[in-house]
Amino acid sequence: QVQLVESGGGVVQPGRSLRLSCAASGFSFSSYGMHWVRQAPGKGLEWVALLWYDGSNEFYADSVKGRFTISRDNSKNTLYLQMNSLRAEDTAVYYCARLSSGYSIDYWGQGTLVTVSS
């Protein structure tokens, strides 16, 4: 069955960096695009980034453009989110999710919490 497992969350000071990982299994990872979606505490869902199956195209929400980088290693079945210049408003649970038809999502991970605080 499809499994997506995020890791790498934690507490980080403002202005610092953090890299999240998402380990995929149960499907042909190299054939699917992947999203990152986040949810601040008590708030709604926010789309963050999308990467095509082969890494050839990446897209970002305006709120993270220039600070976050989505990437993947298809040999390791792993998706990444490099987060630089972190701000308090980046505090959220970060979900990785598989791209489906019409740019939608069909499978979600359980999420990893990132807290940006001094």
Add this chain to the structure above:
Amino acid sequence: QTVVTQEPSFSVSPGGTVTLTCGLSSGSVSTTYYPSWYQQTPGQAPRTLIYSTNTRSSGVPDRFSGSILGNKAALTITGAQADDESDYYCVLYMGSGISVFGTGTKVTVL
């Protein structure tokens, strides 16, 4: 900045029907926005219900249906059950790889 709007909350009786909508702050929603719908209960990851306007995701019961109603996307729950009490989010694809989540609707079944 495009805002995707949803009703903040809805209440429905068990067995009743409720229709949630997903609109744009400027303009009309059509199938070219590939609207999708997600259900989330507190503390859990979201679950995909509907994609590409009206296609149910695998395992989703047929009491959930998607459509375009007027200038908005819509999610209808027919025969609401207690475990349908959740937050519901729509997503619209804006083109150029960009998606935007709606503001979310909290559905109470009572």
